[in-house]
Amino acid sequence: MATQAQALSFAPTQQMITDADASLMHIVARPGVVFVRGKGSYMWDADDRRYLDFIQGWAVNCLGHSPPALVRALSRQAKVLLNASPALHNPLIIETAKLLTENSALDRVFFASSGAEANEGALKLARRYGQKHRNGAFEVITTWNSFHGRTLAMMSATGKQAWEPLFEPKVPGFVKVPFNDLTAMRKAITPNTAAIMVEPVQGEGGVNVATKRYMKGLRELCDETGVLLILDEIQTGIGRTGSLFAYEQFDIEPDIMTLGKGLGGGFPVSALLSKEKVSVFEPGDQGGTYCGQPLAMIAAKTVIEEMLRKNIPRKAKNRGNYLKRQLKFMSKEFRFTDVRGMGLLVAVDLPQEKGPAIVAKALEEGLLINAPGAATLRFMPALTISRAEIDEMIEILRKVLRAVL
Ligand code: PLP
Numbered sequence: 110m111a112t113q114a115q116a117l118s119f120a121p122t123q124q125m126i127t128d129a130d131a132s133l134m135h136i137v138a139r140p141g142v143v144f145v146r147g148k149g150s151y152m153w154d155a156d157d158r159r160y161l162d163f164i165q166g167w168a169v170n171c172l173g174h175s176p177p178a179l180v181r182a183l184s185r186q187a188k189v190l191l192n193a194s195p196a197l198h199n200p201l202i203i204e205t206a207k208l209l210t211e212n213s214a215l216d217r218v219f220f221a222s223s224g225a226e227a228n229e230g231a232l233k234l235a236r237r238y239g240q241k242h243r244n245g246a247f248e249v250i251t252t253w254n255s256f257h258g259r260t261l262a263m264m265s266a267t268g269k270q271a272w273e274p275l276f277e278p279k280v281p282g283f284v285k286v287p288f289n290d291l292t293a294m295r296k297a298i299t300p301n302t303a304a305i306m307v308e309p310v311q312g313e314g315g316v317n318v319a320t321k322r323y324m325k326g327l328r329e330l331c332d333e334t335g336v337l338l339i340l341d342e343i344q345t346g347i348g349r350t351g352s353l354f355a356y357e358q359f360d361i362e363p364d365i366m367t368l369g370k371g372l373g374g375g376f377p378v379s380a381l382l383s384k385e386k387v388s389v390f391e392p393g394d395q396g397g398t399y400c401g402q403p404l405a406m407i408a409a410k411t412v413i414e415e416m417l418r419k420n421i422p423r424k425a426k427n428r429g430n431y432l433k434r435q436l437k438f439m440s441k442e443f444r445f446t447d448v449r450g451m452g453l454l455v456a457v458d459l460p461q462e463k464g465p466a467i468v469a470k471a472l473e474e475g476l477l478i479n480a481p482g483a484a485t486l487r488f489m490p491a492l493t494i495s496r497a498e499i500d501e502m503i504e505i506l507r508k509v510l511r512a513v514l
Contacts (some may be wrong), residue, residue: 136416147170151174161506164489169375214384216382227379230395231367232306234260236303246301251267255269255306258343291323298334303326305336306341316456316485327361328362338363340365351451374415430501439506443460457486464486465483
């Protein structure tokens with residue numbers, strides 16, 4: 110393997126870190142490690158050290174690092190057609206849209222590149238619908254602790270307290286209410302409300318799972334009032350929670366749904382889906398240079414086909430239950446205050462605000478995990494993870510927690 114790493118021929122790690130400090134915008138404090146390759150549940154750094162990856166590109170690499178089927182499909186397509194033009198047909202955009210509509214409760218698809226871009230599209234669609242069918246209603250109700258992306262409108266939609274003072278003035282038209290609180294949602298609806306937008310599980314907010322009662326209640330509220338129900342499934346979709354889409358487990362159907370992250374298995378692609386009656390865009394309303402380009406489409410198509418062919422969502426559910434069981438076994442020793450999640454989107458709450466210290470120590474020990482809050486750890490491995498790899502993670506985590514807590 111050393112020869113493989115050497116063949117990649119990068120500058121020495123310290124040189125790369127110095128160059129990064131000098132040339133990249135400082136948007137996040139990255140650790141002093143440079144990752145050069147990945148396979149399945151593992152990544153290797155420039156010094157050929159192996160890490161067990163429970164972040165997977167931020168819940169993106171649903172089939173693991175460089176899955177053979179995706180690598181083959183992308184390589185083949187790269188030789189055939191990269192970008193036709195968003196204003197021209199290509200076979201893959203048609204086939205991928207068909208695959209999504211045939212396997213979901215939604216009827217129409219618009220493709221984009223990032224989650225925030227798909228969510229922007231969802232908001233525009235809701236406003237367009239409000240204009241046409243609800244006397245110009247334009248407001249969207251979102252929830253506290255939600256995360257919808259980093260464009261200006263999505264930062265305005267997101268319910269992160271720390272973002273409230275940033276980049277003022279925000280995009281108007283968002284109202285925020287507590288998550289899992291139907292009464293607050295009912296009270297917030299006015300004639301100006303075009304849509305409600307929620308995540309079935311708030312991922313960035315710390316893996317807060319919606320109750321079935323809440324999701325069913327939202328659907329009923331929307332049916333009663335004519336307000337649209339938008340589900341942001343950018344993190345929960347494509348098998349992550351144990352079904353192809355999380356909404357299936359709540360026995361409801363959204364009017365609009367957004368997908369990203371796992372959809373491309375590591376390749377940047379996202380999608381906005383809607384019911385037929387809500388599909389009110391007119392030519393000129395929506396678009397983008399990279400929307401539906403063949404390389405992104407082959408990635409999405411391959412990922413969905415793999416999900417269906419190998420029933421990966423079911424495996425994610427089983428592995429997720431196993432992971433939660435193992436974490437619960439550790440609860441007593443480390444006094445976790447909660448272990449929760451759906452499928453392979455799992456979190457534990459710690460008795461102390463040691464999340465960042467644990468993440469740093471885990472990195473030293475060859476494990477990549479995330480702390481979405483000071484006292485919370487999040488686990489979002491590949492959906493193809495094995496029990497042995499989960500056991501390996503638990504062993505490393507136990508060692509790390511004994512050192513830090
Ligand atoms: N929505 C949810 C639920 C997310 O988790 C994220 C990213 O973490 C986004 C939207 C934004 O996606 P992107 O970073 O691809 O724009």
